[in-house]
Amino acid sequence: MKPGAGRGLVEINVEECKGCGLCTDACIPKVLRLSASLNRYGYHPVEYEGRGCSGCGLCFVVCPEPGALRVLKLAA
Amino acid sequence: MANYTTVHEKSPVFYPEYERKSEARGQTHYCPGCGHGIAHKLLAQAIDDLGIQDRTILVSPVGCSVFAYYYFDTGNIQAAHGRAPAVASAVKRARPGSIVISYQGDGDLAAIGSAEILHAANRGENITVLFVNNAIYGMTGGQMAPTTLLGHKSTTTPFGRNAVNDGYPLRVAETLSVLDGPVYIERVALGNAKQILQAGRAVRRALENQVKGLGFSLVEILSPCPTIWKLDAHQAQQHVREGLSSVFKPGVYCDRTKEAVPRPEPKPGPALTGIPRILGIELNEGASAAPVAAASVDLRIRIAGFGGQGVLMLGQVLAEAGMDAGLDVSWLPSYGPEMRSGTSNCHVRISSRPVDSPLVTRPAVLLALNEPSLRKFISSVEPGGLVMYNGREVPGDCRRPDVDLLARPFTEIADELGEPRAGNIVMLGALLRRIEGIPDASVDRALARVVKTQRWLEIDRKAIARGREVCHVS
Ligand SMILES: Cc1ncc(C[n+]2csc(CCOP(=O)(O)OP(=O)(O)O)c2C)c(N)n1
Ligand code: SF4
Ligand code: SF4
Ligand code: SF4
Numbered sequence: 001m002k003p004g005a006g007r008g009l010v011e012i013n014v015e016e017c018k019g020c021g022l023c024t025d026a027c028i029p030k031v032l033r034l035s036a037s038l039n040r041y042g043y044h045p046v047e048y049e050g051r052g053c054s055g056c057g058l059c060f061v062v063c064p065e066p067g068a069l070r071v072l073k074l075a076a
Numbered sequence: 077m078a079n080y081t082t083v084h085e086k087s088p089v090f091y092p093e094y095e096r097k098s099e100a101r102g103q104t105h106y107c108p109g110c111g112h113g114i115a116h117k118l119l120a121q122a123i124d125d126l127g128i129q130d131r132t133i134l135v136s137p138v139g140c141s142v143f144a145y146y147y148f149d150t151g152n153i154q155a156a157h158g159r160a161p162a163v164a165s166a167v168k169r170a171r172p173g174s175i176v177i178s179y180q181g182d183g184d185l186a187a188i189g190s191a192e193i194l195h196a197a198n199r200g201e202n203i204t205v206l207f208v209n210n211a212i213y214g215m216t217g218g219q220m221a222p223t224t225l226l227g228h229k230s231t232t233t234p235f236g237r238n239a240v241n242d243g244y245p246l247r248v249a250e251t252l253s254v255l256d257g258p259v260y261i262e263r264v265a266l267g268n269a270k271q272i273l274q275a276g277r278a279v280r281r282a283l284e285n286q287v288k289g290l291g292f293s294l295v296e297i298l299s300p301c302p303t304i305w306k307l308d309a310h311q312a313q314q315h316v317r318e319g320l321s322s323v324f325k326p327g328v329y330c331d332r333t334k335e336a337v338p339r340p341e342p343k344p345g346p347a348l349t350g351i352p353r354i355l356g357i358e359l360n361e362g363a364s365a366a367p368v369a370a371a372s373v374d375l376r377i378r379i380a381g382f383g384g385q386g387v388l389m390l391g392q393v394l395a396e397a398g399m400d401a402g403l404d405v406s407w408l409p410s411y412g413p414e415m416r417s418g419t420s421n422c423h424v425r426i427s428s429r430p431v432d433s434p435l436v437t438r439p440a441v442l443l444a445l446n447e448p449s450l451r452k453f454i455s456s457v458e459p460g461g462l463v464m465y466n467g468r469e470v471p472g473d474c475r476r477p478d479v480d481l482l483a484r485p486f487t488e489i490a491d492e493l494g495e496p497r498a499g500n501i502v503m504l505g506a507l508l509r510r511i512e513g514i515p516d517a518s519v520d521r522a523l524a525r526v527v528k529t530q531r532w533l534e535i536d537r538k539a540i541a542r543g544r545e546v547c548h549v550s
Contacts, residue, residue, distance in 0.1 A: 009080050018108035020302075020309035026269050041103065058269045060084035061276075062313075064106060064113025066120065066147065067086035075079040 006031075008055020009072040010048050016068040019043035023059035023069065032059060089120035089129050089149060096146040105143055109309025111266045111299025111316070112141050115208050115279075116148070118272070119177070122280040123150065126287055132175045133167055135160040137189075139181035140214040140301075158189020161196035164203045172341050175286055178205045183213040186222040186246050193252070197292050200257035202339055204282045205294040207248060210301035211320060218304040222246035225323055245323055249296045253329040259291040261330040265298035267317030271326070281333075289338035298324055357525065373403055373428045373513035376436045380421035380453055381445025381466070383411060385487075386500030389526060390443065391422035393504060396522035397514050398426035406434035419448065426514065441511070443503055445486075450474055462510055464503055482506065484546050490539055498539040505543020 010032070017039065023046055024032045031052040034044045046068075055073035063069050086092075093101040106113045123129050133151035136144035137160045145152035151174065155163040164178040178196075185193050185207050196203065212230060213219040220230040220237055223245050227236040237245075249263040260282060264275035275297055282293035298320045300312035307315060346354060377394065381387045388409045395407035404427050411420035423436035442457045444450035445466045451474060457463055459478040463470075466486045475481065484506060487499035501523075508519060519540070527533045 013102065016102045018103065020109035022109060022309050022313060025310055025313070041100065043108065055083060057084045061269045061272050062114070064108075064110055064117075065104060066090045066113065066117055067102065069084070070082060070086070071084040072080040073083045075081050 006051055006053040006055070007074045008053035009074075010053050010059060011070040011072070012046055012048060013068050013070075014039045014045040015041070016065045017043065017045035018065060018068075019045055020064065021046070022062045022064070026058040026062040028056065028058065029054060087117065087120035087124050089123045090116075090147050091149045094146045096143060104147060106140065107301075107303040109300060109302040109312055110140070111210060111297065111301065112208060114266050114272060115179075115206060115275075115297050115299060116141075116144065118276045118279045119179070119206060120148065121276060122283045123175075125280060126175075126283055128175045128283070128287060131173060132177065133164075133171070135164045135167070135176065135178045137178075137180040137184040138215075139184045141179055141181060141208065142215070144179055158184050158187070159192055160184070160189065161192040161201070161203070161205060164205075165196050165199070165201045168201060168203050169342060172202075175283065176203045177283070178203055180205065180207055181214065182207070182209040182211060182223040182248075183216075183219075183221045186248050190222075193248075194255075197252045197294065198255045198257040200259070200291040200339075202286055202289060202291050203293075204286045205292075206279065206282075207294055207296045208299045209248070209296055209320075209324065210299045210304075211245070212301055212304050214301050214304050223248070223324070225319065247324060249294070249324070249329045252294060257292055258294065258330050259332045259336045260285050260293040260328075261296070262294075262328045263296040263298070263324060263326045265316050265321050265326050266300060267298070267313055267321060271317065274326075285333055285336075289341075290333055290336040291339060296324070298326070373398075373426060375424070375426040375441065375511060375513065376439050377424040377426070377441040377443065378421060378436050378439035378453055378456070379424065379443040379445070380419070380449035381500075383420045384497075385445045386497065387420045387445060388422050390500040390504055391424045393501075393519070393522050393526050394424050394426065394514075396525055397519040400518035400521050401514055403428055403513070404431045406431045408434040408436075421449065421453075428513075441507070443507065445500065445503070447471065454479075464507060464510075466499060466503065480510075482510075482547065486543070486546075489542060489546055493535065493538055493542060495535045495539075498535050501536045501539035502543040502546070505540035505545075506547035507543075508540070509544050509547040 029052045031049045032046050035047040039045045057071045060069045060071050134148050135153045135155050138157035160178040160180050164176045168176040211223045219232045224237050229236050249261050253261050262278040264278045265271045278295045282295045285293045298316050300316050302309050302312035379387050379391050391407050395405040398405040406425045408423040425431045438458050440461045442453050442463045454474050457479050462480045465483040470481050470483045486502045487496050490496050490498040490502045
């Protein structure tokens with residue numbers, strides 16, 4: 001584990017994300033933000049800052065797209 | 077990054093790819109921030125948790141979620157607008173082992189489908205209803221729904237919904253909760269993560285109730301529609317939390333799950349072969365098992381006349397006879413609201429191949445029991461076809477050189493037999509002389525099935541015999 005990467009990890013499927021931003025609202029440590037680039041459907045997909053994710057899963061809970069996010073957690 | 081394990085990912089209840097459009101196989105068709113996607117995820121999660129994917133049948137509605145079947149790897153049916161609870165009831169009764177879910181929007185459930193949901197709930201059908209209430213017609217571009225909030229400007233309430241003109245927001249969860257039928261009704265909201273987690277628990281309970289056989293469960297889900305509300309996803313979520321939730325209060329409105337007794341599994345229906353006996357029909361085993369009709373039959377018949385002339389019955393006897401002969405048949409009546417004296421007509425198909433459409437728009441045979449019907453349908457008859465007309469002669473302006481015309485005063489002939497109302501059956505006798513493929517014995521059995529009294533059966537048998545003669549004499 002990279003130092004400071006966090007207990008959790010979030011993987012984003014940029015082609016399924018519609019850039020609604022609901023996950024960025026829900027994320028408590030605020031480690032998600034909308035990307036400046038566009039995906040192939042013309043949305044700004046969300047991106048992970050790369051550190052600080054707690055693995056709480058709230059982003060997944062509020063996301064309307066079934067396959068946009070995957071949340072992982074460091075095994076105990 | 078060795079030791080990370082997945083805690084949340086796309087549910088296996090969704091297809092890995094959606095076949096809806098070749099260019100968008102990874103995305104749903106919902107707008108960014110739409111609550112339907114979240115409701116879908118909650119449903120998928122509950123189905124997966126309960127291990128019922130293989131026996132789940134989802135009935136999707138008309139509305140933005142009409143395409144739910146592209147996403148859920150379950151059994152799927154798409155119902156007509158508002159009818160999902162009726163379809164779900166039927167599916168559940170026919171397949172009691174399956175888990176049947178009616179997924180509906182508020183236009184679908186609370187407007188056009190208000191009768192279906194009311195009665196399914198009142199019957200306590202053992203189904204689960206997910207009612208996605210976004211307080212607007214989404215798919216059609218934002219007309220007022222019964223659930224639209226007062227003051228809300230929609231395309232059909234451009235100055236805002238006004239109770240005097242448009243009535244009040246319909247509280248579905250409360251309304252259905254006064255019934256004795258439902259076991260569980262809860263209203264939840266998709267206004268933030270906390271509300272969504274609660275919604276997930278409610279959806280799961282509603283499904284679990286069905287698995288246990290407890291009866292009717294409904295979850296009303298207050299859901300964002302950012303596009304029509306003209307809000308961004310964030311503001312729409314807030315409106316769910318603050319606007320919608322203040323008028324439609326989240327909470328459990330009905331919970332009889334503790335006292336509910338699991339419904340007995342319906343007894344299996346009768347075997348197909350037992351149905352004729354239940355209906356009191358005597359089947360001629362030989363006839364239905366081995367078709368005795370000609371090998372290649374394709375009769376497309378239109379019968380038309382006044383109501384009361386026996387137009388529909390004539391068609392019925394023909395279709396029954398065809399069926400008795402082991403052929404595929406259809407009989408499609410078409411008539412006005414009048415019981416007598418209006419016009420009526422029917423379409424009959426009798427075929428040695430499966431009948432694709434019951435409509436006969438280009439008949440090979442036209443039986444016209446009066447002049448208006450002859451005038452109306454003569455031009456539709458295919459060249460080389462047969463036209464029988466109940467009259468002494470075909471009016472000059474109705475003649476067609478390319479069809480076989482036979483005019484006889486069938487009603488008068490029947491009158492001579494003592495019953496003018498048997499004119500239709502005299503015509504049938506005449507027709508049977510001209511067509512092939514339906515054995516006499518089948519016609520006789522069909523008559524016996526359709527005609528209810530012995531007196532009429534005797535009259536009709538005479539009428540058929542007479543019809544054959546008058547046709548022959550030609
Ligand atoms: C019989 C019939 N009438 C009208 C329509 C047009 N129509 C399509 S969707 C819809 C309203 C759907 O609204 P709602 O149930 O609230 O679902 P949403 O789109 O908001 O999810 C209507 C009226 C139709 N398809 N069929
Ligand atoms: S909530 Fe989902 S769709 Fe919306 S921005 Fe986040 S990942 Fe993308
Ligand atoms: S899992 Fe929690 S902390 Fe990590 S990105 Fe998602 S919301 Fe943020
Ligand atoms: S119109 Fe509304 S309900 Fe329909 S997909 Fe868009 S946001 Fe969802």
